[in-house]
Amino acid sequence: MSTVRLESIRKVYGEEVAVDGVDLEIRDGETLGIVGPSGCGKTTTLRTIAGFETPTDGRVTFDGTDVTHVPPEKRNVGLVFQSYALFETKTVRKNVTFGLKMRDVSKTERRKRADELLELLDIADLADRNPATLSGGQQQRVGLARALAIEPHVLLLDEPMTGLDAELKLRLRDEIGSLLDELDVTALYVTHDQEEAMAMCDRIAVLNDGRVEQVGTAESIYRQPTNEFVATFVGTSNLLTGVARDDRIDLGFTELADDMRTTGEVTVAARPEDFSLGGPVDATVLETTYLGQRKDLQVELPDGSTITMQVDGDADYRAGDVVGVEIDPENVQIFPTGIRERTTALL
Amino acid sequence: MTDYYTDSKAEAETGSKELRSGTESKWTSARRSASERIGRPTLVWIVYLVVAILVVPILMTFISSFASTATGVLPRGFVTFEHWRHVLGFGDYGVRANAIPGLTFSVLVATGGMILNVIIGIPIAYALSRYDFAAHNWVNTLAILPIVPGVILGIAFLRTYPDYRGSALVLIVGYCLLKSPYMVLTVQSSFQSIDIVKLEESARSLGASWPRAFLTIIVPHAKRGILAGCIITWTLAAAEFNFTYMVHTGDPEPFSMFLFRNISNAPYLQSAAAISIYFSIVVCAILILQLLGNRGFTTLNDDR
Structure with a gap:
């Protein structure tokens, strides 16, 4: 795991400024949440870390190494999507081993590591199933296992629980939160659900109009908002x-x-x-x-x-x-x- | 953890069983609506009728090819393989010795056109589905523009490439161009039904280069569209007459032209045998493509 830093990140599409001078640090082993209204730049920030967006200005570093222009496949970043994006032409196990195969890990080792993760996420019995036949919660666990299998520098979760029913969301929230703590993963958790961010993240960054309004613990953001926007957006x-x-x-x-x-x-x-x-x-x-x-x-x-x-x-x-x-x-x-x-x- | 989903899953299954079997729950009315009583059965019978209208002539032709005589309302004198024997080259058939060279040539040329369509059509469909670029709509329109009569494309080919008249290459390229819209449209439809951006980004974040992500993840996800495109482009190319008639000369003679030249000169039952052979080849080709499609795109049971 690594410390990820965003330094004065700015992203402009034509005349539209999506991210406007964002400075953020995701500390080694912590889960940083990004919350904000639609269009505030949270997904662009996540995609910039993943390497799918090249910032107009600023730089991204992993443990001090500049990765701003490193292509996504060379960044060793785990991605978990709201839409799961599982490979439905492969079994659950093959989904989890895909990243390891790309790294030329031996077949035995791939299988061993995949089975360990599936066991950890309590979906070992689904290893030979087609992901398309699984429920939303199960698919999200597979997505998480697949992203964790490559032991990423940083795990990026893009609204992973949007679309799940409320009860399942609560359950999965606790489980994923515990898992991230247990594995000591550096993670960025993007969500529009502030309650979810408060429950899962060590610190939260509130974004608005492409700018960071405030970064702090859930309690400090709730009890000591630095401006009217944070005061009204959070709670x-x-x-x-x-x-x-x-x-x-x-x-x-x-x-x-x-x-x-x-x-x-x-x-x-x-x-x-x-x-x-x-x-x-x-x-x-x-x-x-x-x-x-x-x-x-x-x-x-x-x-x-x-x-x-x-x-x-x-x-x-x-x-x-x-x-x-x-x-x-x-x-x-x-x-x-x-x-x-x-x-x-x-x- | 997995027990957690049991209730909702069971509920969904019960619901779908009710829908299929038509049994009533507390939510469904005891009295069936007029649409249910009259509308649906009528629609089903219309479908049966249309399918019968389409299938009966093919079936009659196939059955007739094994009959000794077809002078009455129904063919009589079953079962003889005489007409098949003639067509397959064991006897004289019309003005030609047999249909095998033409059939083989048509199968090869149609397969060539189909492969070219796979190579060209899939990337075009991907680009149109994945990227928003300048003149996107124009390119989209151009991709389906080759839906023009074969005669017109044939004349265009003759004017542009007069030196290649009659070659197999011209037929392959022509078939590819003529049928490419079917490949592009079916594959594009497949791409649009999946989240190709997220799939591609997943694969790349896991370490796959773009070409590898495209070939090992994106393309297999569009297998239904690619398969449908292959079947349509192959069968239409194998039966293409107008373009073939305009540009092709010499031997071997494509099967569509062979049929045209010989059906009028040969007895009906021998023509029926020739058509049946062609139809059988088309069915075999579809089955092979489906088999390849089902096995070739999945790694569900692959433990490599």
């Missing part, structure tokens, strides 16, 4: 407009302390769980959504703004009820207008 955030003056931010219905000493209009991002009931601010319940263990309430604050907050699933609230709301300033993020970095509010 749910309520964005409130406030006015900062004299080290305090006036939200209209309450005030927060501000250590940025900014003045003027600011945006305050607060998660639904940062609001609680029993506070001094009277708010009207507009809508309730029952989600089992919890219930989401849409409430209207006195200044007319609407927020989403969470209460216990058994709590009995209906549209039209007036509730007392308060904001927990502990984890609230403040984004002063014109300044991208966040601050933590102090009350």
